[in-house]
Amino acid sequence: MIDNYSHYVNTVLYTEASIPGPMDNTKECLELFNNFNSQIMLHCSCKTVCRFHTCACLQKSGGFNYISYEESGKIKYLLNIGIEELPLYMECNDMCTCGAQCGNRLVQKGPVDGLYVKPCKIMNKGLGLYTSSFLLKGTFVCEYAGELLTKSQAIARYKNNLLNGMSNYIFCLNEYSNGNALQTFVDPSHFGNIGRYINHSCNPNCQVIPVRWNSPIPKLAIFVSLDVAPGTELTFNYGAHSNHSKKLGLTTKLVKCLCNSPNCDGYMPYDYYN
Secondary structure (H helix, E strand, C coil): CCCCCCCCCCCCEECCCCEECCCCCCHHHHHHHHHHCCCCCCCCCCCCCCCCCCCHHHHHHCCCCEEEEEECCEEEEEECHHHCCCCCEECCCCCCCCCCCCCCCCHHHCCCCCEEEEECCCCCCCEEEEECCCECCCCEEEECCCEEECHHHHHHHHHHHHHCCCCCCCEEEEEEECCEEEEEEEECCCEECHHHHCEECCCCCEEEEEEECCCCCCEEEEEECCCECCCCECEECCCCCHHHHHHCCCHHHCCECCCCCCCCCCECCCCCCC
């Protein structure tokens, strides 16, 4: 993965991709480390261009993940928004025989060029992530990278953040397949990439898609969900609607949302896991 960005906050160490958090002797932590160090054995034997009828990775995904277009004489790729409801996005991995120019290798090549961090126009929002170039719908922006935590570690960190009045950056990805639920917790508080600066919006212009290639642990890949003009702040919805939290009587834990969208819920999303 190629990542030429750096942090604007010197207390955070830059990591191009998510890494395991602190090791402990619990079963769930050992399972997390084992999955992180595992190699997905599924791979294709394509020699040139990966095609659906011959590529095992595309068949596992159920279709073409990305569509190609030409820009300045170069072929680039966009997320195939029309298949965004697929249960799995599987890119070709290190065991595949297809080359680096394979159209099923996008997220693994790193963030899009032209991202920059600056203070947001809305007071009290802090820093935000912006684009200096026009981004077509379906463009891969970057990974939301940080420390991979177990559920127990994520809950403990959240409680510590709450107790000490610290901001909470922990993201929980919920995946459902064949009646099974899988949760991936990522915290970019201490280790993270450029994605940590993307703010929440109730009317976002980006979305998070779980993408896998070498490891069974998904990458939290952020894609533009509509065309975005230069100078625009990039945002995604952080999770469950705050209205759901209000119904659970959790309003004392909610943080006021500053996205300023016409359909703003009023509060930042909050999910209760224990």
